[in-house]
Amino acid sequence: MPKLKLPVPPMPGRPAPKRPGKTYGPQTPREHGREAGTSAIGWIDERTSLSGGARWMMFRKVPKGTNWFYTLGSATMFAFLAQAVTGVFLAMYYDPSATGAYDSIRNINNEVFLGEFVHGMHKWGSSVMVILVFLHMGRTFFFGAYKYPRELNWVIGVVLLILTMTMSFTGYLLPFDQRSYWATIVGVNINGTGPFVGPYLSDFLRAGPDFGATTLSRFYAIHMMLVPGAIAALMGFHLYLVAKLGTTAPPWLRAKSPEKLREEKVAR
Amino acid sequence: MNKQQKEQYLREYGILKAEGKPFFPYAVAKDSLMAAIVLVVIIVMSIVLGAELGPKADPTTTTYTPRPEWYFFFLFELLRVIKPPELVPLATIGIPTIGMILLFLLPFYDRGPERRPERRPIATLTGIFVVVAMGYLTYLGASAESPTTISIDPPANVVAQGDKAVATFNSGAQVVAQAGCAACHKLGHSGNDGPGPELTDIGRRLPRQAIERTLINPTAPMPSFAQLQQDAPQQFDEMVTFLAELK
Secondary structure (H helix, E strand, O other): OOOOOOOOOOOOOOOOOOOOOOOOOOOOHHHHHHOHHHHHHHHHHHHHOHHHHHHHHHOOEEOOOOOHHHHHHHHHHHHHHHHHHHHHHHHHHOOOOOOOHHHHHHHHHHOOOOHHHHHHHHHHHHHHHHHHHHHHHHHHHHOOOOOOOOHHHHHHHHHHHHHHHHHHHHHHHOOOEHHHHHHHHHHHHHHHOOOOOHHHHHHHHHOOOOOOHHHHHHHHHHHHHHHHHHHHHHHHHHHHHHHHHOOOOOOOOOOOOHHHHHHHHHHO | OOHHHHHHHHHHHHHHHHHOEEHHHHHHHHHHHHHHHHHHHHHHHHHHHOOOOOOEOOOOOOOOOOOOOHHHHHHHHHHHHOOOHHHHHHHHHHHHHHHHHHHHHHHHHOOOOOOOHHHOHHHHHHHHHHHHHHHHHHHHHHHOOOOOOOOOOOOHHHHHOOHHHHHHHHHHHHHHHHOOHHHOOOEOOEOOOOOOOOOOOHHHHOOHHHHHHHHHOOOOOOOOOHHHHHHOHHHHHHHHHHHHOOO
C-alpha cells in the first residue's frame, strides 16, 4: 500500500507554503537577512561538502544499553580541551628561562587577574585528566572493547596514555620550584637507566649531559607544542575510528536473533 | 577470533546498533553533562586546593625532597619494594617497559571472542590485581614521609676523639638530613627503607674515599652532590665524615 502523506496543517508562525507561479528564494532584504545563516552554511557546504561528514558523525546510531561509563572518553577529551585553554592563558605570562620561570609563575599567582585560579585549574586539571584516562582505559579493558574490530583504537589509546604521562612529567618542572626541580632530576636519572635508548633519552631531555639553562625551555617546548600537537592529532584519529566502528554495546547485551524477529512478524 | 566469529560479532553488533538511538542528541546530552561535571570538579579543586608555589629551585641547595606528582608514586614505590641493587634497573625500567609492551599488545594476544568480564576470569582478575597493586603502591607513596631530622648518637670512637669530632659528626648529620637523603635511605631509626640502600653502617662497608666518590658521581637515580662540594666544601666534608663514621 502506498504511504499516504497527510497535508501539513497551517501553523501560526510558519511561513505560508510556496505557491506555483511564485518566484522562489528570498526576495526582500528582510528575507535575505532571515536566511543569512542558512545561506552562509550552504555556501561553505557547497565548497567543502562537510555537511555529509557532520551528519555521519552526529546522527550515527549508538547501540542499545549505552550507559554512563561510555561518557568517560569524551570527558577525557573535554579535560584535554580545558588544559589547552588554561595552558594558553598561562603561556601568555610564563617565561621559560631558568632565571625568570619562578618569578613569572609567582607573578601569575599574585598579580595577574584570576592568575592563581587558572594556574590551579591547569594543575588540578592534569590530575583529573589522568584519572579519566585510567577510568576510560579500565572501562575498555573490563568490557572487552579492545577486541575485534577495535584493536587499532586500543593501540592509539595506549599511545595517548603515554603522551598524557609525558605531559605531566614535562609540565611538573615548569613552575621551577624546589620540589619540581629535584623530582625532575630524579625522573630524568631514572630514564637514563633504561636499556639502549635510556642514556640518549635523558641526554635529549636535559639538552646535554647536565641539567642546564636550555633544559627548561626544552621541557616547555615539549610540553606546549610537541606533545599537545601529537595528542590532538591522535585524539582526532581515535575519534574517527570510534565513529567509523561504532561504540561497543555493553558486553552482556545479546541481540535478538533475526530469525525470531521474522517469526514474530509471520505469526502476527 | 576466526572468520565466523568475526562475522557473527559484526552481525550481532549491527542489530544492536540498529536498535539504538542517534548520537545526537541522546549521547551528546550525556557527554555534555559529564563535561560540565568535569569542569565543576576542576574549578572546585582549583578554588579549594589552589596552586601554591614552593621555594625557588636552587641547584646549589642541600635541602630538597624529590617528590613526583602523585600519579607517578606507584612507579617510585616500585623502587622501594624491590630491594636488591642488581634488581633496581628492573624496577626503574624493566617492569614499566614490560607493562607498557603488554598493554600495547593486549588485543593481539587476547583474541578470544568473549567480552563479558565474568566469562574472562584471567583477564578480569589480572585487571583487578593491577588496579589494586597500583592503588596500594600509590597509597604507600602518598603516606611515605621523609624526615628532615636524623637522630643518631655519635659512636664511642667519635666521642673518644673529643668534642670537635662530635661537633663535626652532628653537623654532618644535619647536612645529610637537610639534603633529603632520608627520603630514599634508612639511617638508624630515621628515613625510608628504599629505594636506596641502608646507610646505617655504610662506614663499615665503604671506605671514606668510596663514599665521597659515590656522592659526586652516583648511580642513577640518585642526584649528584658535586655542586655542593664546589660551593660549600666544608659542608660536603662534614657529610662525608658523618657517613664514614657510621659503623
